[in-house]
Amino acid sequence: xxxxxxxxxxxxxxxxxxxxxxxxxxxxxxxxxxxxxxxxxxxxxxxxxxxxxxxxxxxxxxxxxxxxxxxxxxxxxxxxxxxxxxxxxxxxxxxxxxxxxxxxxxxxxxxxxxxxxxxxxxxxxxxxxxxxxxxxxxxxxxxxxxxxxxxxxxxxxxxxxxxxxxxxxxxxxxxxxxxxxxxxxxxxxxxxxxxxxxxxxxxxxxxxxxxxxxxxxxxxxxxxxxxxxxxxxxxxxxxxxxxxxxxxxxxxxxxxxxxxxxxxxxxxxxxxxxxxxxxxxxxxxxxxxxxxxxxxxxxxxxxxxxxxxxxxxxxxxxxxxxxxxxxxxxxxxxxxxxxxxxxxxxxxxxxxxxxxxxxxxxxxxxxxxxxxxxxxxxxxxxxxxxxxxxxxxxxxxxxxxxxxxxxxxxxxxxxxxxxxxxxxxxxxxxxxxxxxxxxxxxxxxxxxxxxxxxxxxxxxxxxxxxxxxxxxxxxxxxxxxxxxxxxxxxxxxxxxxxxxxxxxxxxxxxxxxxxxxxxxxxxxxxxxxxxxxxxxxxxxxxxxxxxxxxxxxxxxxxxxxxxxxxxxxxxxxxxxxxxxxxxxxxxxxxxxxxxxxxxxxxxxxxxxxxxxxxxxxxxxxxxxxxxxxxxxxxxxxxxxxxxxxxxxxxxxxxxxxxxxxxxxxxxxxxxxxxxxxxxxxxxxxx
Amino acid sequence: xxxxxxxxxxxxxxxxxxxxxxxxxxxxxxxxxxxxxxxxxxxxxxxxxxxxxxxxxxxxxxxxxxxxxxxxxxxxxxxxxxxxxxxxxxxxxxxxxxxxxxxxxxxxxxxxxxxxxxxxxxxxxxxxxxxxxxxxxxxxxxxxxxxxxxxxxxxxxxxxxxxxxxxxxxxxxxxxxxxxxxxxxxxxxxxxxxxxxxxxxxxxxxxxxxxxxxxxxxxxxxxxxxxxxxxxxxxxxxxxxxxxxxxxxxxxxxxxxxxxxxxxxxxxxxxxxxxxxxxxxxx
Numbered sequence: 001x002x003x004x005x006x007x008x009x010x011x012x013x014x015x016x017x018x019x020x021x022x023x024x025x026x027x028x029x030x031x032x033x034x035x036x037x038x039x040x041x042x043x044x045x046x047x048x049x050x051x052x053x054x055x056x057x058x059x060x061x062x063x064x065x066x067x068x069x070x071x072x073x074x075x076x077x078x079x080x081x082x083x084x085x086x087x088x089x090x091x092x093x094x095x096x097x098x099x100x101x102x103x104x105x106x107x108x109x110x111x112x113x114x115x116x117x118x119x120x121x122x123x124x125x126x127x128x129x130x131x132x133x134x135x136x137x138x139x140x141x142x143x144x145x146x147x148x149x150x151x152x153x154x155x156x157x158x159x160x161x162x163x164x165x166x167x168x169x170x171x172x173x174x175x176x177x178x179x180x181x182x183x184x185x186x187x188x189x190x191x192x193x194x195x196x197x198x199x200x201x202x203x204x205x206x207x208x209x210x211x212x213x214x215x216x217x218x219x220x221x222x223x224x225x226x227x228x229x230x231x232x233x234x235x236x237x238x239x240x241x242x243x244x245x246x247x248x249x250x251x252x253x254x255x256x257x258x259x260x261x262x263x264x265x266x267x268x269x270x271x272x273x274x275x276x277x278x279x280x281x282x283x284x285x286x287x288x289x290x291x292x293x294x295x296x297x298x299x300x301x302x303x304x305x306x307x308x309x310x311x312x313x314x315x316x317x318x319x320x321x322x323x324x325x326x327x328x329x330x331x332x333x334x335x336x337x338x339x340x341x342x343x344x345x346x347x348x349x350x351x352x353x354x355x356x357x358x359x360x361x362x363x364x365x366x367x368x369x370x371x372x373x374x375x376x377x378x379x380x381x382x383x384x385x386x387x388x389x390x391x392x393x394x395x396x397x398x399x400x401x402x403x404x405x406x407x408x409x410x411x412x413x414x415x416x417x418x419x420x421x422x423x424x425x426x427x428x429x430x431x432x433x434x435x436x437x438x439x440x441x442x443x444x445x446x447x448x449x450x451x452x453x454x455x456x457x458x459x460x461x462x463x464x465x466x467x468x469x470x471x472x473x474x475x476x477x478x479x480x481x482x483x484x485x486x487x488x489x490x491x492x493x494x495x496x497x498x499x500x501x502x503x504x505x506x507x508x509x510x511x512x513x514x515x516x517x518x519x520x521x522x523x524x525x526x527x528x529x530x531x532x533x534x535x536x537x538x539x540x541x542x543x544x545x546x547x548x549x550x551x552x553x554x555x556x557x558x559x560x561x562x563x564x565x566x567x568x569x570x571x572x573x574x575x576x577x578x579x580x581x582x583x584x585x586x587x588x589x590x591x592x593x594x595x596x597x598x599x600x601x602x603x604x605x606x607x608x609x610x611x612x613x614x615x616x617x618x619x620x621x622x623x624x625x626x627x628x629x630x631x632x633x634x635x636x637x638x639x640x641x642x643x644x645x646x647x648x649x650x651x652x653x654x655x656x657x658x659x660x661x662x663x664x665x666x667x668x669x670x671x672x673x674x675x676x677x678x679x680x681x682x683x684x685x686x
Numbered sequence: 687x688x689x690x691x692x693x694x695x696x697x698x699x700x701x702x703x704x705x706x707x708x709x710x711x712x713x714x715x716x717x718x719x720x721x722x723x724x725x726x727x728x729x730x731x732x733x734x735x736x737x738x739x740x741x742x743x744x745x746x747x748x749x750x751x752x753x754x755x756x757x758x759x760x761x762x763x764x765x766x767x768x769x770x771x772x773x774x775x776x777x778x779x780x781x782x783x784x785x786x787x788x789x790x791x792x793x794x795x796x797x798x799x800x801x802x803x804x805x806x807x808x809x810x811x812x813x814x815x816x817x818x819x820x821x822x823x824x825x826x827x828x829x830x831x832x833x834x835x836x837x838x839x840x841x842x843x844x845x846x847x848x849x850x851x852x853x854x855x856x857x858x859x860x861x862x863x864x865x866x867x868x869x870x871x872x873x874x875x876x877x878x879x880x881x882x883x884x885x886x887x888x889x890x891x892x893x894x895x896x897x898x899x900x901x902x903x904x905x906x907x908x909x910x911x912x913x914x915x916x917x918x919x920x921x922x923x924x925x926x927x928x929x930x931x932x933x934x935x936x937x938x939x940x941x942x943x944x945x946x947x948x949x950x951x952x953x954x955x956x957x958x959x960x961x962x963x964x965x966x967x968x969x
Contacts (some may be wrong), residue, residue, distance in 0.1 A: 592810065
């Protein structure tokens with residue numbers, strides 16, 4: 001880290017810059033709300049926000065930018081929203097979000113070219129028509145971007161930061177002339193998207209769309225690797241300055257994901273020197289943004305896995321890995337063009353989306369496997385003569401639920417977002433807002449609680465059908481009573497086979513369930529002509545759905561959570577990570593490829609030397625070779641251990657490895673638990 | 687049929703031999719090293735162990751016990767505990783049963799240049815079992831290793847070592863009197879077996895726990911280095927003492943009572959080994 005970067009980093013950590021924000025709430029003038037056309041209103045809102053923003057720079061900034069106005073007001077007044085929403089399906093605030101802009105396109109064009117395009121289109125439409133308003137709104141948004149850039153140019157000039165002032169004479173209106181200018185432009189885009197109240201602003205394939213600028217600079221000798229690392233680091237830090245203002249569910253859930261590596265549109269691996277610089281910058285900064293994703297495949301060199309693992313060691317929970325060998329063919333099967341499929345990125349969390357062209361809503365709802373299982377057990381267990389009969393009934397229920405969920409997405413309402421539309425390919429040409437759809441308009445459903453459902457069915461199969469250890473009525477009664485007074489039943493349930501132990505008895509049931517889910521959605525169309533994609537993620541639904549769900553036959557008591565995403569249940573004691581990988585690569589993942597990672601947790605002592613780190617990297621590669629689609633690794637840190645002390649039941653598999661041995665964290669004397677925590681405190685302070 | 691008591695099987699162990707390994711902990715040990723971190727490995731039999739963290743002394747376990755003071759392993763207390771704090775430590779496996787369980791991951795172990803490692807306790811307590819299971823694993827092209835303290839019957843030691851692919855051999859205390867004091871065992875049989883190991887063709891490394899003031903002294907490390915430098919050992923692996931060592935004693939109803947200064951930092955002296963031309967790493 002250079003001295004200049006250290007200064008910026010310390011400014012971020014001290015948080016004092018936040019005092020420079022306006023104390024007053026940012027409010028829109030009434031005239032904005034008077035505008036009936038929502039595209040125009042959105043543009044007016046952005047224009048007022050741009051006007052209200054003050055440029056703030058510090059002497060050490062070369063890119064900079066920070067928000068000075070607070071939360072951006074909603075586009076609709078309360079009563080207006082109530083009227084508009086009536087009878088409509090409104091998802092996540094009714095805004096365009098969680099998509100990936102066509103950064104490559106805008107960086108190669110600059111906004112001036114876009115403006116020309118828009119103004120060229122305008123005369124084709126009648127004044128006041130929807131199309132005319134959309135184009136006019138886009139035009140206003142470009143003025144707003146120009147306003148912001150100009151404010152920063154003047155401030156840079158006043159402060160004597162001539163490099164930045166010079167860059168801002170060119171970008172964002174013209175194509176960047178250097179890697180540096182491209183970074184400045186990307187920062188303006190990112191800044192403006194947040195100012196435009198877009199949430200979940202992904203950064204896409206940074207090492208693809210920035211590479212031409214980087215490479216040209218290296219070749220001309222204008223830039224060297226050190227300087228590129230410094231500038232990239234600055235850009236990464238800048239992405240963190242306004243995190244507290246972003247309107248996500250939880251702080252950190254802001255979707256600033258960035259994708260590295262993977263197959264390019266030409267079929268060749270794109271991992272390059274810039275990808276390495278990104279990994280290196282992230283490694284030295286230890287910040288939560290941007291959240292790095294690495295696209296890998298069976299041909300990915302070991303070195304990339306190793307570098308990724310060094311980052312895992314930091315304990316931030318990324319990089320997340322996506323397996324091109326599974327994801328690309330899956331996307332093609334879903335109907336994406338090969339070029340687009342090869343270009344996939346990761347949305348806010350882990351959903352696979354296509355930058356620049358798709359307005360997919362990959363998180364529009366979540367299916368709860370355990371809910372379906374419990375419903376079928378309650379209604380049909382006593383009448384099903386065989387386990388096959390039960391599974392058949394479940395297949396029907398899942399299909400019914402899929403249709404019901406698909407139906408519920410109809411009549412969707414999404415606010416227009418003219419600024420985002422400029423950044424999506426085809427919107428200007430069609431004079432149509434991205435809110436109304438893109439080249440792809442697919443919806444995705446998460447699949448929450450798979451392991452809880454599979455474990456439950458395995459217990460039913462074993463206890464009712466195979467061993468005949470109890471009657472259906474006894475089991476159902478125990479579930480209704482939340483196992484109270486049925487401790488013996490619960491013990492038998494807990495001891496039944498669990499997913500994550502490489503045991504076909506239960507793993508095959510899980511694989512079957514994913515097929516039912518995929519089959520249930522297959523053939524359904526949404527009102528935009530898109531398909532419904534089945535997934536393996538849970539988002540926050542593993543809490544939401546579990547809270548209201550009664551006890552399940554895997555031994556889970558009412559209200560206890562499912563596992564997050566695609567992972568073994570918290571109630572299951574697992575044989576270990578190799579067995580987990582075996583179990584979780586058995587389903588045909590290309591059929592449930594909306595996104596959603598297997599999550600593995602490792603104690604950070606596993607990474608304590610190069611040998612250990614290399615072996616973890618090898619394990620990641622093993623997952624990829626085995627046909628896993630997505631993987632997230634966590635190095636367990638102090639916070640997790642503190643939580644384990646308070647909630648030991650939720651951390652049964654937390655293994656602490658110290659010296660040549662290991663033990664379950666829960667079993668250690670409290671004095672030693674404290675010791676580990678303190679030691680981590682010490683290590684992490686460094 | 688060969689049988690052994692296993693108290694833990696750890697998948698994905700990264701410090702117990704080449705590649706990614708599954709490590710099997712066999713229960714029972716002839717030594718009582720004063721710093722031992724794994725008292726579950728002492729007794730060569732199944733035990734009932736109680737995790738007292740979270741125990742509210744409700745008495746449910748005592749109420750169902752048919753034989754207080756002389757456990758008959760009936761397991762009633764395990765079912766009775768409302769917080770699931772009691773479990774068996776140790777499970778008996780036949781060589782066939784354990785081999786088939788381990789072989790479920792054989793594809794992964796092979797791909798990652800790894801295999802199965804047997805440790806303990808002291809795995810050589812089950813020499814015949816080891817010979818049987820190693821043959822089964824090798825029959826499926828799975829790499830095998832043992833980690834041993836070397837305190838074992840010579841004939842059995844030689845038989846296991848010639849069967850296995852890789853050995854991690856502990857050298858702890860070189861002075862005979864000190865060895866008896868700190869490990870409860872004479873080191874003469876160990877040194878004898880070390881010579882047997884050197885004479886055989888099996889690749890091996892030497893493992894040295896660094897215990898403050900006991901094994902980490904210049905004199906002791908020099909004695910180890912002198913012994914190893916003329917041997918075919920691939921290298922030495924140093925394991926610095928960790929202050930966590932006592933954390934599992936309460937689980938087995940024992941008290942950890944080190945007779946060395948466990949607050950002292952271990953002397954991680956790699957120089958002695960480097961000077962002797964021995965490749966060394968710290969685990």
